[in-house]
Amino acid sequence: MNSQADLPAGGGAKAGLPAHERTYRALREAILFGALAPGEPVTIQGLTERLDTGMTPVREALRRLTAEGALQAMGNRRIVVPVLDQGAVDELTEARLALEPRLAARAAARANAQDVKALKAIDDRLDAAISRGDVAGYLRENHAFHTRLNAVADAPILTALVDTLWLRFGPSLRIVCGQVGTRNLPDLHKDLLIALQRRDIAGASAAISGDVTQGMDMIAQSL
């Protein structure tokens, strides 16, 4: 199966942006939400056709993504979606546990009622996607939730680090959810929301720790 078939269409993206930026975003989405499978080779010329741009923008987007760890450059000019092994999952877990609770703590210190409301809205859509059995929707809303939370934390450097981690496990998470389905995905987002409302820094931190552990365990077990 060639899962590249359902890449986001280039035409759907916002106009006005430079082509390399559009290409980057399209590829990034494809990786985050599982349109590209782990181990899948990524060719420049294939993308030029699929996204309907020249090769220069594609090359730049690819370099950017490889620099972020979202793609892996083999020695011999080939680029693939990384396949995670046990060690990689361990490292990702350790890194996420080191960083994301800190972001949650910052967010708890800064969140206002509006932020909490927005997060709650996302979480509701997330629940809806789960009960609908909509894996793609779940992945999308889950990512949106954490992205919004990190935005509240207002820490661009820490957020950038965490974003690269998400890019690394995105494809594998999709595989896992595809196998397991969206059942038994008890989320700790509710705990987080409560902690945010109370400005409970330790509570927010703990909730995210739990969420991270849960998610990464799912991936680890699928190895």
Place this chain on the structure above:
Amino acid sequence: MNSQADLPAGGGAKAGLPAHERTYRALREAILFGALAPGEPVTIQGLTERLDTGMTPVREALRRLTAEGALQAMGNRRIVVPVLDQGAVDELTEARLALEPRLAARAAARANAQDVKALKAIDDRLDAAISRGDVAGYLRENHAFHTRLNAVADAPILTALVDTLWLRFGPSLRIVCGQVGTRNLPDLHKDLLIALQRRDIAGASAAISGDVTQGMDMIAQSL
């Protein structure tokens, strides 16, 4: 002053590597060791002349570096070396303290006699550079020391994260060292080496924490 004058010459790099890779490495060194100053604009055409390559390799190297946070893309097609503000330094400190002690702990669990010996050799050269008042040499050996330590830790993902942090504060560190000189740079590397020999995980972790705090405080005070 235009500090781009002393960029590493393109001809000095290893042949056989693709031009975009050579360009990337040259630029990376320039950033890490202060050949580029914070706030300095980086132009594509300037680099094509200076490094004697086409613009395509330069563009790719630049995208890669901006993805790593080493360079900053303004909205309007301009690229500059980032200037750190208080918030950025705080975040960098927090991120380094979250990650580097963990790498040190891993290293302590794995280091063998040969690793310790190599690190000691680097640290000796570092001391020599300090007593010589050689700022560039200090920066180089200090970076080499931490790079080697992280290599021992054998954790590529965590190491990649930390490397991007070093790229972010590299230019500012150079400025600070240029102002303060290399005096009063008491290093905690000795403590680290002792901890490694004893396989003292907590000790190694603490030594690196101290080293990080010390270094980042220097930068913070120069704001």
Place this chain on the structure above:
DNA sequence: CAGAATGGAATTTGATCATATTCTCGCGGT
């Protein structure tokens, strides 16, 4: 004699460049 391995073309893909196009900024005029 059959199957696997080796060697070399052919094809596919990546890397680089020269060039055309588009956009931004600064300057001078109103």
Place this chain on the structure above:
DNA sequence: ACCGCGAGAATATGATCAAATTCCATTCTG
């Protein structure tokens, strides 16, 4: 102070060159 114009830099394209993989025929071995 504001607006348009020109210089210069960045973006994007397609062509060209080089490298790597694949495929196939030949050959060696069991």
